[in-house]
Amino acid sequence: MLAKKIAAEAAVEFVQSGMTVGLGTGSTAYYAIHKIAERVKEGLHIRTVASSRQSEELALQLGIPVVPLSGIQEIDVSIDGADEVDANYNLIKGGGGALLREKILAAHSKQFVVIADESKQVDRLGKFPLPVEIVPFAFNLTLLKLKALGCEPVVRIADGNTFISDNGNYIVDCAFGTIEDPAALEQQINAIPGVVENGLFTGMASAVIIGYEDGTTRRTDITR
């Protein structure tokens, strides 16, 4: 898809030799990883950390150096996709089930560059059901608490089985409808025992690059 590819490739311009780079997950991040691999072949000297096993495998296959997070103090730039981007550059992420590792990377990145095609732009978040990672223990009770916040939680199924995240947890997709206060909801969900993390990324993006099917991109730098 052209829009995803050009947004991803524009984001790779943030990457310079000597940097530690966070690799996102998903079909847009896929293009960024491919572009990074091209630049590594041309002599770009970087190390990367991955937000999922899938992205780590792809990076290694393409010859990109991947190091464990345990050896890292800080990430210079992370590049990742999103399921929704609102007018204030808050995000819903986790469609690929990698939200926990993605949020850890974003939180430790000097720059968090979000890449998306135009279809991901919304005025208000909430059409895309919010992914929430929960521990399997007593998951039915955790679902009740999520429901009490006003959503319809559905445990994610993949290929006929309960989807298990890279961290051994369940992902619950929570249809809230329009989310009035994303920052407050992000905190409320994380306060539920059993919740590991949720896919609301509020106030985290430092740049957003939107790709359009007409071949253009729009980059917004966000100062906080």
Ligand SMILES: O=C(CO)[C@H](O)[C@H](O)COP(=O)(O)O
């Ligand atoms: O958060 C994510 C994975 O957990 C992805 O970034 C998000 O789902 C967007 O994916 P895609 O680029 O395939 O549309």
